[in-house]
Amino acid sequence: MEYLSSLRIAQATRVNLIAMMSCIIAVLGTIIVAITFRSSPALSLLPIGFMFGWTQVASPCGMAVTGALTGVIADSGKRARWTVAMAVFTSAGLLSSLFVGVVLYATGTAVSELSPSTKLFIFNSVALLFFLREARIISFPLPQRRRPSVGDWREFGLLDAAAMWGAHIGLGFSTFVNYGGPYVLAVAILFHFGPSSRESSALMLAGCYWLGRAASSWLAPFLTHDRHSVTMEVLRDIRATSSLQRWVHAVALGEVVLLGLKRLLSVG
Secondary structure (H helix, E strand, O other), rough: HHHHHHHHHHHHHHHHHHHHHHHHHHHHHHHHHHHHHOOOOHHHHHHHHHHHHHHHHHHHHHHHHHHHHHHHHHHHOOOOHHHHHHHHHHHHHHHHHHHHHHHHHHHHHHHHHOHHHHHHHHHHHHHHHHHHHEEEEOOOOOOOOOOOOHHHHHHHHHHHHHHHHHHHHHHOOOEEEOHHHHHHHHHHHHHOOOOOOHHHHHHHHHHHHHHHHHHHHHHHHOOOOOOOOOOOHHHHHHHOHHHHHHHHHHHHHHHHHHHHHHHHHHEE
């Protein structure tokens, strides 16, 4: 009985910790958006991009990679080995995400003939559409490749697998996509919206999204009361916060809608 009671307490603690961190990220991101709203609305997209990435914590692919990489701690008991693998995973994913940002930015030159008001109208429409979806007002399937990253890559060794997982997931749309925020960021980069109209803006937006997505995997080992791996129970508890993650995502999308409307009114 005491054992079952301790398990329930551990589960509640894990769920509360994940939920608390998601709420903190949402509050801090919203504060930064509010501060930069008047002076530099485009700069507000950076914390929003991080929020978009973080809320993928409960995605099937995200949980699979989290469990696979954190299993190193249980297998060898060496947290240092896990740290190196996570660093490789994060770096590879960052490079992959930056590559996608550059490609989208370059592709955006093909639509440069559109007027600023037309671009903003399209951008706002996409943001509003996905906001309505994540707020559960409307429902439609996301265009995505509903497949996890390749698990067989583990046969190449831990570091090689971590690099390949990071590079694959960092592409953004190559695996599961839980929510619509990444598509909004893609349109923003395509239309050269952001802190500046230069390539560096695309890199910052893509980078912030990936860092937010990778941050959730760094959290995993700290969800257990011992030094063992993230178990199926922990992954299940992460999944239990999916409803909260969706609402955090909806809040971020709502902020994007407000930013887009402000920019559209200023152009008009």
